[in-house]
Amino acid sequence: MEKYPNKMTVCDVSVHYGDKRALGGVSLDIPENQIIALIGASGCGKSTFLRCLNRMNDEISGCRVAGEILLDEQNIYAQNVDPVLMRARVGMVFQKPNPFPKSIFDNIAFGPRIHEITQSEAELKDIVHSALERVGMIDEVKNRLGDSAIGLSSGQQQRICIARAVAIAPEGVLMDEPCSALDPIATAKIEGLIEALAADYTIVIVTHSMQQAARISQRSAFFHLGELIEVDGTSKIFTSPNDPRTENYITGRFG
Amino acid sequence: METKISPRYTDMITRSLKRRHRKETCLRFFGLTSILFGLAFLVILLGNIANNGLSALLQTYVELEVTVPDSALLDAEGKVSEEVAFDTNWDGLVKKGLRAKFPDASGMRERRALDQLVSANAGFDFKTRILHNPELLNQPLTVWFKTSDEVDQYVKGNMNVSVDESQRRLSDQQLAWIDELAASGLLERRFNTSFFTQADSREPESAGILGAAMGSAMAILVMLVLTLPLAVMSAIYLEYFAKPGRVTDFIEVNINNLAAVPSIVFGLLGLAVFLNFFQMPRSAPLVGGMVLSLMTLPTIIIASRAAIRAVPSSIRDAALGLGASNMQAALDHVLPMAMPGVLTGTIIGVAQALGESAPLLMIGMVAFIVDVPTTVTDPATVMPVQIFIWSNSAERAFYEKASLAILFLVLFLIVMNLTAVLLRRHFERHH
Structure with missing residues (x-):
């Protein structure tokens, strides 16, 4: 693992929704340019944890986050950090494909536009094209960039969402069960895409599919009842986990 | 055993279905009835208002012959002058035209009763018209003037004339004049454009929306x-x-x-x-x-x-x-x-x-x-x-x-x- 420096370091993070503790004392290293999978039963806190990593939890009223999350040595929950900048540096892809009800072009151009990354319309076009190339969709949609993204299939929509996230060249991409609403063929495409993206981005993915975690991730973290039980190389987790609860979950005895 | 139970359930479901269908029909009937009820009221309401109001789209006019002398509009140098027009008795001109139709009317009261047949604003409307068309001066003109609102209502049949003369706004003499005008084709109902081009007025025939x-x-x-x-x-x-x-x-x-x-x-x-x-x-x-x-x-x-x-x-x-x-x-x-x-x-x-x-x-x-x-x-x-x-x-x-x-x-x-x-x-x- 030494050849991958840590992109993010999580130190003793707890999350409360009002009085209810959703997550307690999680510490975890997220290595750069690797895929780390978060697994665990529904309601175990993995999505909550994921949303902490780019401060999306700020938008949920009554949600409090304690502890430290370092992105390149900087605590993202420090007073002087702007959550908007954090979200630009660490993008997010959601469970249900959620393209804006606008054209394909406008969907992908939204990020570069609001961050005023480009100087000219030609530059913006380049960014949109390379983002679509990145997700392998350029041939499918290059002649209908003006069409509404809502008309695409859900697999295509999800890839548009990924293209939208990478168009602003974030350092990390968080994915919350990106394939759970898709059919196996679309899933396979997205999995291939995620593996290819790992060359440039640090990826954290929440998944309910053991096979998916095994297929694409280098490291896996098992969450259970709001706690991080175990984190290790994916092959280690799936073949000889240290904790019996991890083994039970992986072998399907509960969860 | 299972084969014995299932037909019994089917019977019960069939029976309950009948009841449910009846309820549904009933509900649908009530829904439809209330909608029809509401619609009927809307139609009655709008119909009633339309029935009362649509006649206001028309206004009764009377045709009179009037000659406007130069002095009514032109100043000493022969130019059109608003001030001269302001001093002219336009109402008098209109009334003169009306009296010409009924030379028999004599005496103060009878003449005033005759004057009341045309709109009190007829003179003003006439002045505006001549001011914009000074070429009409000094020649006999046939002009359609608005009648007063009472004449208008009588012609439209909105006045009860069977009551005693003192109970209505037009006297027997006035009614006779109106009938005479109508008989000789000098009364006409025309589209009331001023309703859509003017604001409120004391005279109903000039009032607009x-x-x-x-x-x-x-x-x-x-x-x-x-x-x-x-x-x-x-x-x-x-x-x-x-x-x-x-x-x-x-x-x-x-x-x-x-x-x-x-x-x-x-x-x-x-x-x-x-x-x-x-x-x-x-x-x-x-x-x-x-x-x-x-x-x-x-x-x-x-x-x-x-x-x-x-x-x-x-x-x-x-x-x-x-x-x-x-x-x-x-x-x-x-x-x-x-x-x-x-x-x-x-x-x-x-x-x-x-x-x-x-x-x-x-x-x-x-x-x-x-x-x-x-x-x-x-x-x-x-x-x-x-x-x-x-x-x-x-x-x-x-x-x-x-x-x-x-x-x-x-x-x-x-x-x-x-x-x-x-x-x-x-x-x-x-x-």
Whole structure:
């Protein structure tokens, strides 16, 4: 693992929704340019944890986050950090494909536009094209960039969402069960895409599919009842986990 | 065993199905009946109003022969002069034309009774016409003049002539003259254009709706310009920025309460604040619009909040996840998707404001105004108030005008709603 420096370091993070503790004392290293999978039963806190990593939890009223999350040595929950900048540096892809009800072009151009990354319309076009190339969709949609993204299939929509996230060249991409609403063929495409993206981005993915975690991730973290039980190389987790609860979950005895 | 049980269940389900179907038929019947009932009332109401009001579209005119001498319009140098025209007795010219038809009428009383057959504004209308066409001077003209409203009502059959002479507004002598004029083809019913081009008047035959319609349109415009941005911004703030807590709850409760406050209270507020404190002009559509905007603000805020809440949160998440600020997420994505709902709320608000008269009475928009307003600070009245004023008048002709004004108001409403519906369609198509 030494050849991958840590992109993010999580130190003793707890999350409360009002009085209810959703997550307690999680510490975890997220290595750069690797895929780390978060697994665990529904309601175990993995999505909550994921949303902490780019401060999306700020938008949920009554949600409090304690502890430290370092992105390149900087605590993202420090007073002087702007959550908007954090979200630009660490993008997010959601469970249900959620393209804006606008054209394909406008969907992908939204990020570069609001961050005023480009100087000219030609530059913006380049960014949109390379983002679509990145997700392998350029041939499918290059002649209908003006069409509404809502008309695409859900697999295509999800890839548009990924293209939208990478168009602003974030350092990390968080994915919350990106394939759970898709059919196996679309899933396979997205999995291939995620593996290819790992060359440039640090990826954290929440998944309910053991096979998916095994297929694409280098490291896996098992969450259970709001706690991080175990984190290790994916092959280690799936073949000889240290904790019996991890083994039970992986072998399907509960969860 | 299972094969024995299943046919028994089927029987029971079949029996219950019959009952359920009967209930459903019953419900459907009641639903249909209430809709038909409502429709019938609407038809009766509109039919009745149309029946009363449509005759106001026509106005009775009388044909008279008049010659206007040069001296009525031209000054000493032979130029058209408004001052000379102002001094001329135009009413006298018209009356002369009428007396020429009935040379027998003699004596002060009889002549005055004869004079009453033409509109009191006939001379004024005639002056305006000749001023614009000075080439008509000094030649015998055949001119159609408006008759007075009593003659108009009699010709339209709206006057009960079977009662004693002292009980009606036209004497037997006058009726005889009218019948004579009608028999010789000198009376004609023509389209009453002045109803759509003039403001209020003491004489029903000259009274028009344009002044009130302009007043209404200006007040609604002011209301929209003030309310829409305020309401949308308040709704966005309350939905996305306000921290939940006592203060926010307090604001929410009060907005809901304000929506239920009787409209006249907003009129009193406008009187106290806008007129008395800020010394704004009385009877002005500007102030009317401000009062109406106070009144409709809660309604539109509530509707806008509901529309914003109905936008899936995934859209906002998507924008925030890309590093959009809260404001960018709200304005770029949520608001366009909420726009159809916001517009629906606005339609309701506008319809409410358009039919409102009570708060406007408080700020003086109930005045008698004969000029069509041209700016928002000109004194004006609005259509519901105009209807109220006319239906309060004694003349039968005003009653007819009030009915026509109601039809016009309904038409106005339909046009505005249609515009809003088309706008909403437009937004729905693009998002």
